[in-house]
Amino acid sequence: MKFPALKTYTVAYLLFLYAPILLLPIFAFNDSKIIAFPLQGFTTGWFRMMWADDALFKALRNSLIVGISTSIMATTLGIFAARASTRYAFPGKAAGLGLIMLPMVLPEMIMSMSMLVVFLAIGIPLNLFTIILGHVLVCTPFAVAILTSAFQSLDKSLEEAAQDLGEGPFSTFWRVILPLVMPGIISSALITFTISLDEFIIAFFLGGTETTLSVYIFGQFRFPARVPSIMALGTILVCLSIALLTTAEYFRRRGIARTGAKDTGGFL
Amino acid sequence: MTFSSKSETMIEFRDVHKYYGEYHALRGINASIKAGEFFSLLGPSGCGKTTLLRTVAGFEGISSGAVMVDGRDMADVPPNHRPTNMVFQSYAIFPHLTVEENVGFGLRKDPRSKEEKAREVGKTLELVGLTGFGKRAAHALSGGQRQRVALARALILKPKVLLLDEPLSALDKKIREQMQVELIKLQREVGITFVLVTHDQEEALVMSDRIAVMFDGEIAQMDEPERLYRKPASQRVANFIGTMNFLPTRILSDGARVATEVQGLGLVEVDASQVSGAATAGQPVVGFRPETLTILYEGQQATDREAWATVREVVYYGDMTYYDVVIDGTDRELRLSMRNVFGRPVLDIGTRTRVGWSPGALVLFR
């Protein structure tokens, strides 16, 4: 059933969604310290100013360390949980999975504060490692969700066929299951990396004196003079995340094409 | 290649029970399948036939009893070490591999050289009629082709038993009929014991040496197709295999000859060998197949006995005509099938006609 006005509405809605992102590059190249109209002319100065800040590169390096570690650990934990949930029946399954997925619906402030309380109580120093601990907790549910759908689209008889043809459980996993869920693993790794990169609250409270990219950006907001260079940084980040997302989407679709399943669209 | 002769037992079920929690899925299965036999498990969905097949493959454990393959108890043998291979209902073709890689999947531990294995794959592809398809991606195949890949992949391992789980149910009618014939030929060629699961009685009759009909986790009858059709062990089996007409009956005397009074047919004496198992409703009935009734045209003499009937429905099939007739003195429509012969008209609805029948073709369910 068609309602023609819907298309106009949807386009307007998309404009609303994209408005902040589209404004980013405009002001990143605008030759004015104030983010306001009318535009004052073209400059690449803000990019140079951003580039000149050593603190940015330290934060970036920290974010990469945190992001990559988180992505590997959360995806690994996700593989275990997704495999257990799609393949086995065992006592306490619902409760166990519920606890693993819980961080998806808990405010990050509450999680970070409760972890902080424990870390302080037992004297664990706050640094990048504690950020990683928090990020793995938050990212694992996303990994589980993505990987569960990857494992679910596997026909169980494929596994049985491999066993029937003489493979043991381990080689079945290696020769049949892993190649078929690989696209899911890659997209899980990319998405958990992106979430970790973007995460602020946990990084802010559990990082001690260490700064990640998001904490760095939050810090810069306090200095009006730094705002245009944040616009420049934001522009670059938006381009990067679009590139990352496109890659993730590519692998997801290839995975679907490979298993011959139907495309249901979307990551969530 | 040597194969055991048909008299040897290949699979034996000894009082096999299977519970899923409280649900009793298999209720004491006892059966033996001979080497080289084409054996079918036939029954409606949920009767336990697939479960039974999967206990042979090793994908289902059993609650008690024993499953023996080639004289060996399979209790502690995992699926990957059993001398059986399976063609799955969904075919389970590995989507990330080519046709060749699928067919050669089980040869990984085979000590032969790469070239020899490749030759073996080629030979097997030829056997199933897929020569030249080796390099194709698995997901680019049609249903019939997938099925052939699944067959080749199992047969290349020269199993003692090939298990087929509803292998034809996903195919179109035409391809299905063609594959039925090919499977029979293939089975004769390789001589391997085939165990087929199907819910399609026609398919089972066409393909099998022997059939086990299953209801509610039990084997209701195990026989050759012709015997199964001629003398079903119970009214329920009779209803499941083809079409059978039933008329209520009163048993007058027992013995080597059983005297009965059949509604509409009068006094009938049948041989004790014609007496079969339970009637569904508890009350005795006689059953007879549509082709054992014939319409007697004017001047034709009954070979045995005859009765007057009225035609209620006519279904014309070209080579055959099916009539639903009601014999005087009964209230039931009986299905009757006649081969159409040139010069003999198809009767109209409402026509009064004599029908011929024969006491020897009756089966008595009590």
Added chain:
Amino acid sequence: MTNPNRTRLWRSEGASGLTLISPPLIYAVLMLAAPLATMAVYSVFTDGYLTIEPILTAQNYIDTWTDVLYRSVMLRSLLVSVFVTAATVILAYPVAYFVSFNVDPSKKSMWLFLITIPFWTSYLIRVFMWKVILGYNGVINSGLKALHIIDQPLGWLNYNVGAMVLTLAHAYAPFAILPIYVALEKIDRSLMEAGQDLGETRWTTFLRVTLPLSMPGVIAAVLIVFIPTIGDYVTPNLIGGGKIPMIANAIEKLMLKADNKPLGSAIAISAMLIVGLVSVLFLFLNRRFMRGQR
């Protein structure tokens, strides 16, 4: 009936399942369950000077629920979340409907992709952009001034609950669209044709057939938007200028700046209870809708 084979198989399946799930489960117990339990214990202890006295008390909860300051923070958080949720879901429904019903199937994933992209770009920067857009000398005010539509900047654009609602509604938009879209996709198209065939107009068919069938998606969307919104920290901080705190800001203040961990814990636990209660309520509603459809 004894069946060694069956118990062995079952036991091995249960054991494999437990072995597999144990790494992520142990992690969640150590990093989530244990800290939350610690917090729950703290919430019934007494705050001392620089220490926490293990003296049981209900005072923290009494303060949380009676003190005007905390009660207003809680109420504001709830109110903002309710507004954001309502705005997000109502605005998102037509978009989900459009993509599901009016877009060519081959182009659906492209539209979904377009909708999800903004969500994956830096949350901080998106929130900050709204501050820049709505600010006193921000993009809208300066733009309108440059176009000579206004002389003075519009003061009501920024630093208020409305600006916070707008920002949060923008941030969680895809969260609402996707579940509604999934629910709409599941609806058998012939049901709508049946509706029209039985004499309904397109609009009444929508009201009587499509909308009820998509309710599980709407309820999922409500939950998915409501939960993170109520705990949001960045938006009140940046858009509200720190003067309109929500629960997360209050928790932070008490836990760190005021160093009153018991009271902070009590507020956090209370917030979790509220979120849990709302979730259970909506899950219950969802179950009723699902049952109606079976």
